[in-house]
Amino acid sequence: MYSKTVMDHFMNPRNVGEIENPDGVGEVGNPVCGDIMKIFLKIDDNRITDAKFKTFGCGAAIASSSMATELIKGKSLEDAWEVTNKAVAEALEGLPPIKMHCSVLAEEGIHQAINDYRARRNLAPWEEKAHAHHDEKEDCGCTTCNTG
Amino acid sequence: MYSKTVMDHFMNPRNVGEIENPDGVGEVGNPVCGDIMKIFLKIDDNRITDAKFKTFGCGAAIASSSMATELIKGKSLEDAWEVTNKAVAEALEGLPPIKMHCSVLAEEGIHQAINDYRARRNLAPWEEKAHAHHDEKEDCGCTTCNTG
Amino acid sequence: MEDQKLVYMDHAATTAVHPEVVKAMIPYLHNHFGNPSSIYSIAREAKEAIDSARAKVALSLKTKPDEIFFTSGGTESDNWAIKGVAFANRRRGDHIITSKIEHHAVLHTCQYLEKQGFSVTYLPVDQYGLVDPVELERSITDRTTLVSVMYANNEIGTIEPVKELASITHEYGAYFHTDAVQAVGHMPVPVDGTEIDLLSLSGHKFNGPKGTGALYIRKGVRIDNILHGGAQERNRRAGTENLAGIVGMGKAIELATTGLEEKGARIRAMRDRLISGIQELIPHTRLNGHPSKRLPGNLNISFEFIEGESMLLLLDSFGICASTGSACTSGSLEPSHVLLATGMPAEIAHGSLRLTLDVENTDEEVKYVLRTLPKVVSRLRDMSPLGKQAT
């Protein structure tokens, strides 16, 4: 059910771990729903010099965390902010529809981490856009979307 | 689905044909229901000296005609009258429930032929008893029983 | 039984599983046995095998795999289509139209719906068993939610004008279902370019295993589930998939629809020789069904003055497997509802014989039947109190 790239990032996840003294941290998800993603950023001169993650979740959640951290490393904060869940899913060569929310979680995790960095610097948070999958009215299967 | 004896009497039916100048003839059944049985009797001194049949019907109808004519040959009219459908079915080593009405037809055919003989002699007809299978409230499957 | 090889001419009742189909199934019984819903590798193989079978079924109907749903056979497909659409659209209407000559899987389902408060119109047929589209137009109303008319009849082989019936149905905003159990694998049955919304098929009618079937459901059709439970078949048909059976049906439909035209021509030629031979050798017969709009392998003839079951038993004693009415109703004492619907008197309907041929039948077998059948018929006619003029 998973693409080769998803399996590769699940079996050999990149950037697992924590960053000591991170410049920004994001934590999204909910253990009740079966996934929590924690993203750690090291930021130098408005650029992400390191990114790490810790994830409790399914194969897609772990692969999305791995891919998302790969995608943002080296990017400016503005560019990293534009890494959408779709970009993560595409880089993974697709996710099953029911697992698309994992890529959304990754996008949200990055955004939270960046806004955490901004908050620490007393900057106003950047604004979240509506997630692609909510626009498309695709049923992502997650309880949150289904029940609310 | 049929016993060996049924198949034997179907494949090699006894007493097929007509009797010229019979002493009694019975014809029962209905082509709409898929079976007609015609029984011919030769009667000498209150005794059945010959019996023949012609039947339009299923394997069980043919076997029942064959067995019934065998059973009554040589019997007095009183004894022949007592040959029930059950006796025919038992002599055939059983009939499927849905085919029990074929043995009833044979009993009725004999009764009609005997009463035809009595009518020719201006004797009052003997009275039909209710058929065993009607008493037992067993669903014989025939349209006549089912619809009325 | 006399010393005679088996002549099987009852392919409309069921068929033997093709040896290549058996070969395709066996690995999915033992080696690749995973539950297609599980996530580990052997289960994924099972899932892929099902997807591939689905693609084959879709290809043969000229449609997309996501419109094919596997079932346990033609009966379940018919029940699902009819009950599923009737209940799901009950608010819009409670009227269903079918024909008098449907298989019992359709007729008894409709009778059940009548008990549940639906009203059902049973369209008449002409002497050939054809449904007249004008009759449909006369019966259909804006309360009608479903019209179900079979693609080809199982007893007399008549092919119905389903394309035309389907477009009339759509003009009135109802759904059109067709029971194509006898047609699929025996003639081209494309759903593309038609307005058919639902179509039933059954694996054992084209050398697939018994207990396999499928329902084509056009995307967007409003239909309830009939079996509730797990999320199989994209949440539409619960129950662990009949893995080997589905693989077998996929292979069978691929084989059946390969060279369909040529096979049909060969079968038709044998069938036609049988018909003319019988008509030449045996008096007092009637050919049932339509002279040209009929399934290539089907032959249905009534023999006056004799009864069908005794004919079958004698034929069986000569090694010939045939049928009178449909196999499902044997054991019943009613004459065929299909023949009665064509206007045939009950006493003649009782004496009908159905022979259904397939590619595996041979010219030898045709000749053997033509040698045997006249003997059987006259033996029974000699025993019959009806029609002395016969024989």
Add this chain to the structure above:
Amino acid sequence: MEDQKLVYMDHAATTAVHPEVVKAMIPYLHNHFGNPSSIYSIAREAKEAIDSARAKVALSLKTKPDEIFFTSGGTESDNWAIKGVAFANRRRGDHIITSKIEHHAVLHTCQYLEKQGFSVTYLPVDQYGLVDPVELERSITDRTTLVSVMYANNEIGTIEPVKELASITHEYGAYFHTDAVQAVGHMPVPVDGTEIDLLSLSGHKFNGPKGTGALYIRKGVRIDNILHGGAQERNRRAGTENLAGIVGMGKAIELATTGLEEKGARIRAMRDRLISGIQELIPHTRLNGHPSKRLPGNLNISFEFIEGESMLLLLDSFGICASTGSACTSGSLEPSHVLLATGMPAEIAHGSLRLTLDVENTDEEVKYVLRTLPKVVSRLRDMSPLGKQAT
């Protein structure tokens, strides 16, 4: 995948067809392929094969063959039992009772009935997954027509007090159905001497083919048909019989119930070694289900701080086939409704692993799992943001 043979420990999801079962089936695919409803010899052979399979199923349940009806699987049996009894007895009452831990084939059927206007009570269970007979007595009324509680649970293996529940049910004049899909072939399941009215079983859970099942219906139970059509299964379940499948299920149940006790003991011993091994080697686990009232092959353990699917994927990479929740609901993101019903918090339920063993498993395999599982768990715990204290 690493260089490692397959360790299949997901027998509750499905099983491989036993080689002897495959052997028994093959002749009924090709040689004896007749339609059991036809009257000629080859069809009679088919009919006899079905009768003999029916006798085997009846024997294993200690009941009479005429109370056994073949279906397309456990799901159809559950649907038939529940909808059939609910609709047939609707005038007497519209209340149905089941439990919160039933398989979706029961739960989703009950939810469908709620949409049709029935009212359904879902009995709670205790921490071990046991239904309390007192709860049944509290909920049952004279409007109740059916109580359906499973024989043994598919996820946690808990064996329910069905005998007791059935007699309470009869005191109130309702029918008792039990989904015994996980029990049959794995423990003795006699219906004689019990007040069970209906019982579902499924062939693929005891090394029979997928897509086969049966429903036991005690004589006299008032139940509607679910599939309408031909007169098969004594007019109770229409559709050409899955001949080879039925023959296979008959053989499979015979094999499964031979030496049941000894096989159960062997399986239980392996299972218990697994449980104690895991508990010894891995901290922060919880054993789910009942310590003694449980199916011999079932083991269900929750590992805190990690999620089930990723555990399965890693185990698969080591050649170990396992399950989290039931296979039918994989693809779902909800934690197991069974574990939630036992009072387990959702976040822990997400990390549950089900291993289900059978006689074909070996001590070697148990050891391999005990070597592999700790590695898998700690790898995932290392990645998890929860519970640093772990590993």
